[in-house]
Amino acid sequence: MNLVKEEVNTRLKRLPSIKINTISILVILLAGLLIFFxxxxxxxxxxxxxxxxLVQVTTIGLIAIPMTYVIISGAMDLSVGSILGLSAVTLGFLYESGTNIWVSVVLALVVGALAGALNGLLIARYKMQAIVVTIGTLVMLRGLVYIITKxxxxxxxxxxxxxxxxxxxxGIPFSVIVMMALFSIAxxxxxxxxxxxxxxxxxxxEEAVRYSGIxxxxxxxxxxxxxGLFAGIAAIFYVSRYASAQASAGDGIELDVITAVLIGGTHIFGGRGSLVGTFLGVLIIxxxxxxxxLMGVSVLFQTVILGVLILVAVSRQNK
Amino acid sequence: MYQMDKPILIMEGITKEFPGVKALDGVDFELYPGEVHALMGENGAGKSTLMKILSGVYQHTAGKILLNEEEVTLNNPTVAQELGISIIHQEFNLFPNLSAAENIFIDRKEIISASGKINWSRMNAEAKALTESIGADIDVRREVQYLGVHSQQVIEIAKALSFNAKILIMDEPSAALPEDEVQKMFDVVKQLRNNGVAIVYVSHRMNEIFKIADKVTVLRDGGKVSTNKITETTEDQLISEMVGKEVGDLYPDKTKRIFNESVLNVNDFDITSKHKVSFSLRRGEILGFFGLVGSGTHTLAERIFGLKKGKGTVEINGKSILIKNPKDAMKQGIAYLPPDRHRQGLVKESSIRENMTLPILKRISNGLIIDKKAEQVINEEYIEKLSIKTPSQNQVVNLLSGGNQQKVVLAKWLTTKPDILIMEEPTRGVDVGAKAEIYRLINELSLSGLSIILISTEMPELIGMSDRILVMNEGNIVNEFKNGEADQQKLLKEASNSIDKMVV
Amino acid sequence: MANIFKRREAPIILFTIVLFCIFSLISSNFLKPDNLGLILTQITTTGLISIGMLMVILFGGIDLSVGSVLAVVATVVGMLVNAGINPFVAALIGMVVGAICGAFNGLFIAWFNIPEIITTLATMFIFRGIAVAISGGEWVTNFPDSFNFFSQGKIIGIPVPIALFATGAIMFGYILSQTRFGRRVYAIGGNKEAAKLAGMSTRKTKFLVYISSGMLTSVAAVIYASQVGSIQASTAGSGIEFTVIAAVLVGGASIFGGVGTMLGTAFGVLLMGMIKNGLVLTQASVYWVDATTGFILILAIIINTVQRSRNLASREGDLV
Known part of the structure; x- marks a missing residue:
């Protein structure tokens, strides 16, 4: 009899056409910001x-691409900033110790992917909580970065x-082209x-997917x-743009990335979301x-606004 | 024995309507102190609805409830509990990280001393006394996660008693217990009865009922069929009351089916490290599997489909195959319709189209890109074939009726073009009309040469559909019934037989 | 004796003792009373915060915002004492501020049902920004001598920070293990559905836990401000959440909720403090501290998960 009740309930619960709404709200929000500034x-x-x-958003934009996938699939990755840092200093360290620059680039990407694989192994294979695992790798990898660079x-x-x-x-910055291309492919x-x-x-x-033989x-x-790989790609562009690999590279970037994805309409518990939304979210941020x-507001105060944006975006989802 | 002549509970003309369904229709039910009153009926007969009304989970739409001759309103479980009505669900509601005593007395004012401190010694002593009052010996200071299932059940009962429960509803109390602990549970129930508690004992298991119950009430299709003293009824009578008249035309004619060579041979196949089974399935055959909860039918299905890891190979079309994961199984043409369509069968937030092709996305992709056209064609084909009622294939599955949802799951597996289809509870939670349709479909599939394993706890379904029925009990196949040999009584007997041996 | 080994905290206590011996052997400075006192004083900040974190983790949550709450309170208290307000009054006001921060977290988590991680990630940045805004980006420093009481003062011969941590640990240890509120925290963490059926309000409990956590963090903030002597709002307490989470998990608490004790957490804090101190003494680069913290954190999670799956494994063989 429970089933009967449940069915009636779900039939009453009309699924909201979230996507169209979110996208149009985001476009209006972006336009509003442009006019205001x-x-x-x-x-x-x-x-x-x-x-x-556009050049500035490539870092968060690149990482937001896989983050959209991760969050839609019902997980979370907080370690992206540290992976970016690790890839960046790997690149710097390898080049400094005489490796060909392009070989260093490839190896830096490999390191990024490997760090992601470590997360993936613990979370996917051993069923550990994504949030805690990636907090752990966030701290550990950042520590490693400082050890490498001193x-x-x-x-x-x-x-x-x-x-x-x-x-x-x-006339278009190369990094922007790459980001746009990767967004399109994704x-x-x-x-x-x-x-x-x-x-x-x-x-x-997830159960139904497993029972479908996948x-x-x-x-x-x-x-x-x-x-991890995309955090690595972002690291390459980051080092190239700032001409230096610092240990603090990418510190705290997970906030910007997750905010972009969440205000882009991707649901915090997974299952819903879009890359168009994420792209708009990235542009808005x-x-x-x-x-x-330009208005002279300090970086820290900007993060307050981002924090509020996250809370607003997620409260909206819960309704 | 203590048998008072005034009923503690009278339920009169209880009716419960859900939108579109009348789950209970004018049911009368009386309960006396110090009796064990069994409540029987098939799945969907209304037992659990009646008990949910009595325990305050649901509110009845008509009728009244008298407790000690006074009319009461049971708006929620807390009210029922305070009035001395407790229910012990099949799934326990315990805190694994807390001690047995704490589970019994959690958040209760009685065990808090004036200073606000928990009075552990009093709590432990009272918990010990309660468990001992029902003849159980439990270390009440141990964390529940380290206790066995029987002890956990005792804790649930003790919790109910700590609220001074006068009426105790036990929902399939033996289902979760290993067989050697069933007798212990009986002892507890007898002790409760001697203490004057009225017990409603909901169970499918015939032999248990005759061992423990004083009276038995049978429900069927939301109405009461009979209430009898256990000494004045027989197993045969109860079964015929539960089943009622066979709905003849619900099941298709199976005489036309032809079976050929065997397609699946299972020999000494481990379903757990302790249990092995052997059987074979012929092309075009519908092979029924019957077993009570915990008999291993579900584990068997998951093993053959590769969802559960284990040892042993199966022989498919004469070749010995090791199935390590569902992919291997699907490669061999095996499909598996799981028992719980909400959790396992469907991604309910997605469309029919996306659900139907989930297992075959690789096949209908050109490289990486999904061939939308092919996907639509497949959808159209199966929506028509299975007459799924929907405005479009883009309809979100959530919005379909139960029957149509189940057809989507069936379609999803048919798109894999299986040779062997394992179906578990294919008609759970669908209405009679949809049932008949699903049966017709299953029959057509078998006529077209599909070999089907039908696992079900609904006996009429198994008897009506299967060409052979294998009965599982405690992880073993205990008997085989050819077409026409099986009836519900025999099935039940075989399915619960070993417990008999234990007790006698 | 046998009882000690049966306790859940046994491994962490044993491990702490072993590590203590190792560091004593490696570095001759480690065993000096000054150094041991230093360790104890250093761990009081993380210690006080970890009490609140333990409660949060006990019901299956997590709080990333504690470092920022510390910054807000340290800044506010610092500015108040500099404005000539009595340090004790300032500290009390600081606790109110901490409680408000906790209530803010609790509100979003318990009432708006926003996942802990998202709420506290957001408030981590919001509170940090507020701290900077309050301080105007300036260093808050040159505290009056009377403020030194919170770092250098003594109560019956015991240094104030240690006394405060000990009081907090004993008080909340008692609340968690002996009172109805404390047992509710365990019950909710153990089985949320059963807790609801038993008539407990999960919302109210969560809300109160976040408020307590905010207040404990603010006590830590007062000690921190007094110890450090100068506060930069943009960095104060930054990253402390990870050390604290690691300490609680290492102390035997389960990230899945319901399991963990105050005693275990206290040893977890001690262990993390010793590692930090030992790494510095053995002249390893300070950067090793972060990497080690992260590594220990992951190790703790792995142990947690293994334990859990072992507990579940006993059901594996069952037939369904």
Whole structure:
């Protein structure tokens, strides 16, 4: 008889058309921010500044891509900032000790993916809680980063390497092109391939996916490897842009990334979300940070606004 | 024995309507102090609804409840508990991290001294006294997670008694117990009866009822069929009362089925490290499996489909195959319709389309990209074939009726084009109309050469559908019934037989 | 004696003793009374915060915002004493501020049902920002001598920080193990559904736990401010949440809730403090402390999960 009741209840509960709503709200929010900041600073809407915003968001944008997958699949990765730091100093350390720069880049990416694999192994294979595991790796990897660098930044890279983070193709910064390309690929993957289907289904009902004969462990593992790899990619662009690998690179970036994903409409408990939303979320955070910078608001106060944004975004989901 | 002649509880004309369904229709039920009153009926007969009303979980739509000749309103479980009505569910509600005594007295004012400190010695002493009053010997200071199932049940009973329970509802109390602990539970129940507690004993198990109950009430289709003294009824009578008239045309004609060579041979196959089974399945056959909760039918299904790891190979079309995971099983043409469609069968937030092709996404992808066209065609085909009632294949599964949801799960597995289909409880929680349709579909599938393993706890379903029925008991296949040989009485007897041997 | 080994805290106590011996052998400075006193004083801040964290973890939650709460309270108290307010009054006001921060967390977690991790991740940044805003980004320093009481003062011969930590630990140890409120925390962590059926209000309990946690953190903040002598709101207490979580988990608490004791947590805190001290004494780079903390954290989680699956494994063989 329970079933009867349950069915009636679910039939009454109309599923809200969250996606369309969220996307249009985000577009309006972004437009509002653009208008507001342009009244505050004449510099805001210049091509130079817009390019600047786009370049700045590549770091969180790149990491937000796999984070969207991770959160949709019902998990969480707090260690991305530390993985970024680890990849960055790996790159610096290897190059400094005489490795070819491009070999160093590849190895830095491998290290990022391996760190993600460690998370994935513990979470997917051994069923540990994603949040606690990634808090653990957050602390551990950051410690490792400081041990490697002894706190000193590693600078001085070949000019060809600077192209990644500073160069332009047809007037568009190369890093922005890469981010857009990866966003597009990820969009196609989540929309049109079975990887996307599995990701959503995993977040909605992991048991049903398992009972459908799908290797749940593998899918979840891959999302975490991707998360690590993309943090590595973000690290490469980061080092190239700032011409130096600091131990503090990426510290606290998980807040920006998770905020972007959550305000982009991805549901904190998984199962729902979109990359378009995440992309808009990334732009909103980039615009907000840039605009507030121009207005002279301190970085710490900006994080207060991000914190409030997270709470608002998630409260909205619970209704 | 202590048998007072005034009923402690009278339920009169209890009716319960859910939107669209009448779960109970004018049921009368009387209970006397110091009696064990068995409540029997098939799944869906209304037993649990009646007990949920008595324990305050549900409110009846018509009728009245008299407790000690006074009318009472049981709005919620706390009120019922305070009035001395306690229920012990099949699944215990215990705190594994707390001691037995604390589980009994958690959050109760009685054990808090004036200073606000918990009076541990008093709590432990009272817990000990309570458990001893029902003849159980438990270290009440041990954490519950380290106690056995019987002890956990004793703690649940002691908790009820600590509220001065005068009426105790026990829902399938033997289901969770290993067989050697059932007798201990009986001793506890007898002790309770001697203490004057009225016990409602909900069970399927015929032999238990005759061992422990004083009276038995049978429900069927939401109505009361009979109340008898246990000495004045027989197993046969009870079963025929429970079953009622067979609904003849619910089941399709199975005489047309032809079986050929065997497709699946299972020899000494480990379902756990302790239990092995052997059987074979022929092409086009519907092989029924019957067993009570804990008999191992579910474990067997999960083992064959590779969801549970273990040792042993199965022989499929003459080849010996080791199945390590569901992928291996699906490669061999095995499909498995799980018993719980809400948790295991469906991603209810997704559309019919996405659910139906979940197991075959790889097959319908070009490289990585899912072929939407092919997906739509497959959906159209199966929506039509199974006559799933939906406005479109993009409909979210949540919004479908139970019967149609179940058809989606069935379709999902048919898209894998299986040779062997294991179905567990294929008609659980669907209405009679949808049942008949699902039976018709199963029959058609077997006529088209699909071999089916049908695991069910609904005996009429098994008898109506199966060509052979294997009965499992305590992890072993204990008997085989050919078509026409089985009836409910025989099935029940075989399924609960070993407990008989234990007790006698 | 046999009883000691049966206790759940036995492994952590044993491990602490073993490590104590190892450090004593490696470094001759370790056993000096000054150093031992230093360890004890150093752990009081993490110790007080870990009491609240233990309660949060006991019902299956987590609190990332404690470091920021510490910054807010330390800043407020520091500015108040600098404005000439009596240090004790300032400390009391600080506790109110801490309680408000805790209530804010509790409100979002218990009433708006926002997951602990998200709420406290957000408030970690919000409180930090508020602390910086209050301080105006300036160092808060040059406290009056009377404020030194909280770091250097003594009560009946015991240094004030140690006395406060001991009082807190004993008080909450008592509350957790002996009172209705404390047992509710365990019950909710053990089986939330059963707790609801037994008529407990999970919301109210959670809310109270977060308020207590906020107040304990604010006591830690007062000690911290007095010990350090100058506060930079943007960094004060930053990262302390990880040391605290590690200490609680190492002390035998389960991330799945319901399991853990005050005694175990106290030893967890002591252990983490010793490791930090020992690593510094053995001249390993300070950076090793973070890496070690993280490693211990993961190790604790692995042990937790293994224990849990072992507990569940006994059911594995059952037939269904």
């Amino acid at each position: 342009s009244t505050q600073s004449p510099y805001f809407l210049t091509t130079l500044n817009i390019t600047n915003v 706190g000193k930044p590693i600078s001085g890279y070949p000019d060809s390497f600077y192209f990644l983070g500073q160069g332009k193709v047809l 969009y196609i993957l989540i929309k049109k391939t079975r990887i996307g289907r599995y990701t959503y289904a995993l977040g909605n009902n 290797n749940v462990v593998k899918v979840r593992f891959l999302t975490f490897v991707m998360s 980039g615009t907000l940070r840039n605009g507030l910078n």
